[in-house]
Amino acid sequence: MILILLWLFVVLLLSIMPSEGLQTGFPIDKIIHFIIYGITAIILFRVLKLKMSMIKAMVLSIGIASLYGLAMELLQSQLPWRECSFLDEVANISGAMFFGFVYILKNHNRIKTKS
Secondary structure: OHHHHHHHHHHHHHHHOOOOOOOOOOOHHHHHHHHHHHHHHHHHHHHHOOOOOHHHHHHHHHHHHHHHHHHHHHHHHOOOOOOOOHHHHHHHHHHHHHHHHHHHHHHHHHHHHHO
């Protein structure tokens, strides 16, 4: 539980600190969002699967990670040095879903091979 709280705090700090952004034309920002919220979903899943079924834990972890991403985007809309982006939230949700599904499939296959 401490790990998820620490991780969410790190994501909060990264979300509110001033950012210059890379001017390469490559969407590195979206890739970072995709990865960060994917990791968030995995950490949440690992905590939640101890208390509920794998399916419920997966759905809830993806939902919470996506909502936390939305909360960070809304928070950024209130900061003069940051901006809220719909495409960032799409990357947040996509990352949470992709990482969440891949992680649960990997765990499901591991459980099946042990049986």
